[in-house]
Amino acid sequence: MSEQLVIAQLGDPVLRQVARPIDNIQDDTIQRLIDDLLEILIASNGVGIAAPQVGVAYQLLIVASRPNLRYPHAPKMEPTAMINPQILSHSGEVVEDWEGCLSVPGIRGLVPRYRLIEIAYTNRQGQLVEQRLEDFVARIFQHEYDHLKGMVFLDRLKNVRNIITDQEYLSRMVPTQVLA
Numbered sequence: 676m677s678e679q680l681v682i683a684q685l686g687d688p689v690l691r692q693v694a695r696p697i698d699n700i701q702d703d704t705i706q707r708l709i710d711d712l713l714e715i716l717i718a719s720n721g722v723g724i725a726a727p728q729v730g731v732a733y734q735l736l737i738v739a740s741r742p743n744l745r746y747p748h749a750p751k752m753e754p755t756a757m758i759n760p761q762i763l764s765h766s767g768e769v770v771e772d773w774e775g776c777l778s779v780p781g782i783r784g785l786v787p788r789y790r791l792i793e794i795a796y797t798n799r800q801g802q803l804v805e806q807r808l809e810d811f812v813a814r815i816f817q818h819e820y821d822h823l824k825g826m827v828f829l830d831r832l833k834n835v836r837n838i839i840t841d842q843e844y845l846s847r848m849v850p851t852q853v854l855a
């Protein structure tokens with residue numbers, strides 16, 4: 676991993692930039708950036724990351740759903756790099772759930788997201804892919820997609836009271852674990 680890659684933290688202007696499209700997917704710099712993002716994601720035990728979070732305002736994100744305490748039935752998927760992603764359509768149905776972010780450590784927020792989305796992106800081989808995402812995976816995508824628009828999950832909160840600390844969030848997970 677390139678040593679200069681650190682996770683941009685809230686307040687860093689790069690998180691507020693609108694990311695540029697990528698037109699040279701096969702270039703070493705882009706392929707290496709994808710590898711670096713994958714490495715950081717695995718090392719941080721995350722389920723998604725976007726290029727602006729490592730200081731590079733390119734339209735590139737990674738979705739890597741896997742089961743966890745809150746979403747025990749979340750699909751386990753190979754981490755997927757999505758280049759120049761778009762939302763083609765979405766459900767009217769919106770659901771709220773807790774989100775955290777590597778760039779906003781220590782807190783969680785209750786964020787409304789579309790439950791179902793149809794997306795298109797170019798994969799790292801340069802092929803155009805269309806996909807339907809739902810529930811947790813759709814949520815991850817929308818969170819990362821926001822990073823490409825210069826937004827973070829805090830911007831989506833209906834009320835600042837919908838913020839809790841990580842410690843409180845984790846304490847709420849315990850009953851779920853016991854009941855499971």
Ligand code: NI
Pocket residue numbers: 775776777778818819822
């Ligand atoms: Ni994030």
